[in-house]
Amino acid sequence: MSFEIAIDHRIGDRPIHLRAQAGAGLVALFGPSGAGKTSILNMVAGILTPDNGRIAVDGETLFDSSAGIDIPVARRRAGYVFQDGRLFPHMRVRANLLYGRHGDAPLSFDAVLDFLGIGHLLDRWPATLSGGEAQRVAIGRALLSGPRFLLLDEPLSSLDPGRREEILTVIERMKRDLAMPMLYVSHDRYEVDRLADQIIAL
Amino acid sequence: MILSPEEWGIVTLSLRVSLVAVGLMLPVAFAFAWLLARWRFPGKLLVDALVHLPLVVPPVVTGWLLLVLFGANGPLGRLFEQAFGLSFMFRWTGAALASAIMAMPLMVRAMRLSIEGIDRRLEQAAQTLGAGRWRVFLTISLPLSLPGIVAGLVLGFARSIGEFGATITFVSDVPGETRTLPIAIYSALQLPGAEAAVTRLAVISILLSLGALVTSEALARRASGGRTNHVL
Numbered sequence: 001m002s003f004e005i006a007i008d009h010r011i012g013d014r015p016i017h018l019r020a021q022a023g024a025g026l027v028a029l030f031g032p033s034g035a036g037k038t039s040i041l042n043m044v045a046g047i048l049t050p051d052n053g054r055i056a057v058d059g060e061t062l063f064d065s066s067a068g069i070d071i072p073v074a075r076r077r078a079g080y081v082f083q084d085g086r087l088f089p090h091m092r093v094r095a096n097l098l099y100g101r102h103g104d105a106p107l108s109f110d111a112v113l114d115f116l117g118i119g120h121l122l123d124r125w126p127a128t129l130s131g132g133e134a135q136r137v138a139i140g141r142a143l144l145s146g147p148r149f150l151l152l153d154e155p156l157s158s159l160d161p162g163r164r165e166e167i168l169t170v171i172e173r174m175k176r177d178l179a180m181p182m183l184y185v186s187h188d189r190y191e192v193d194r195l196a197d198q199i200i201a202l
Numbered sequence: 203m204i205l206s207p208e209e210w211g212i213v214t215l216s217l218r219v220s221l222v223a224v225g226l227m228l229p230v231a232f233a234f235a236w237l238l239a240r241w242r243f244p245g246k247l248l249v250d251a252l253v254h255l256p257l258v259v260p261p262v263v264t265g266w267l268l269l270v271l272f273g274a275n276g277p278l279g280r281l282f283e284q285a286f287g288l289s290f291m292f293r294w295t296g297a298a299l300a301s302a303i304m305a306m307p308l309m310v311r312a313m314r315l316s317i318e319g320i321d322r323r324l325e326q327a328a329q330t331l332g333a334g335r336w337r338v339f340l341t342i343s344l345p346l347s348l349p350g351i352v353a354g355l356v357l358g359f360a361r362s363i364g365e366f367g368a369t370i371t372f373v374s375d376v377p378g379e380t381r382t383l384p385i386a387i388y389s390a391l392q393l394p395g396a397e398a399a400v401t402r403l404a405v406i407s408i409l410l411s412l413g414a415l416v417t418s419e420a421l422a423r424r425a426s427g428g429r430t431n432h433v434l
Contacts, residue, residue, distance in 0.1 A: 086321075
């Protein structure tokens with residue numbers, strides 16, 4: 001099992017319930033806006049604590065309310081690619097990429113530059129990048145942090161249509177080349193049909 | 203512009219008092235700013251009010267409170283005397299303390315605004331990349347609040363250079379110890395025929411404050427890698 005998620009959570013008067021077990025490959029969390037998809041990613045990453053439940057990835061328990069387990073965010077080794085990139089504005093691309101550098105990264109620094117085609121951006125400030133460039137740097141930063149699994153939160157939504165194809169191709173290659181559990185949030189049927197090995201509908 | 207040795211002494215004393223005041227207040231003000239920006243606790247409103255007190259209370263009253271607390275017979279005055287052999291009365295250290303207290307609200311406000319402006323989601327992103335609390339603080343929160351820290355330093359320095367009421371109430375007007383620029387200007391105005399001296403000291407005051415402002419703008423521009431170009 002890659003992702004085992006059983007959570008109950010309440011944000012204001014909006015309840016989130018999810019019972020899901022997923023196999024290998026890319027698992028899509030699919031549903032309309034406001035269904036709590038991002039909240040679920042945040043709970044897997046450890047940014048948000050569920051009221052109740054259990055979360056495990058690749059057999060390792062990250063959170064279990066009944067057993068009192070709650071691994072801190074920094075030690076969960078989630079490669080989180082946020083919807084809006086969230087590059088650190090006060091660091092150049094190079095420093096952003098190296099921020100979480102970890103020996104267990106699936107690809108070396110040079111391989112990541114090559115894989116994502118971002119070698120020419122190293123000395124740029126994030127504010128000067130296009131949406132597609134910023135998203136590729138964000139993916140590179142997540143990969144270099146030595147993640148055990150990837151969380152992708154609508155990585156295409158802030159891009160114009162021309163750039164979407166570019167990132168879609170990158171994600172397809174990541175699926176193929178890195179045998180790593182991936183949880184992909186989207187509300188777009190086309191993306192999900194194209195990328196997902198398994199779909200969890202909310 | 204030619205200054206007499208005595209006037210140079212006034213300028214260097216003012217600089218020393220202001221730099222020590224702002225330097226000592228920096229970590230204290232940042233801690234208050236962080237506390238008020240990031241934490242919820244019972245009595246927060248009271249802490250907020252106490253921090254802002256020197257901004258709203260007449261400076262003479264602040265000076266009197268300092269006298270009560272840090273005077274030779276005040277509880278804190280005795281504590282510092284016994285613990286560190288440090289006395290504030292009629293000394294430049296007292297002038298620095300008064301300046302620091304008067305500068306505190308402005309410094310805290312500038313830093314707090316800047317801390318509140320930090321995108322918390324960047325800190326979360328750093329955590330997901332494996333950074334613990336301290337690393338997140340040192341590499342993300344602190345650099346991103348730098349414009350506010352610089353603004354706080356400039357405002358605090360300018361406030362210190364201009365400090366008059368609390369200082370003269372607390373440590374009086376002692377030449378060479380507590381006679382800072384504003385107090386020297388005020389004293390000179392009491393004497394006939396000192397117009398030239400007053401003009402020189404006033405011009406120095408203006409230049410110091412403008413200098414602080416220009417320096418801070420340059421620092422902020424450099425620290426931000428050219429992304430923002432103003433501090434205040």
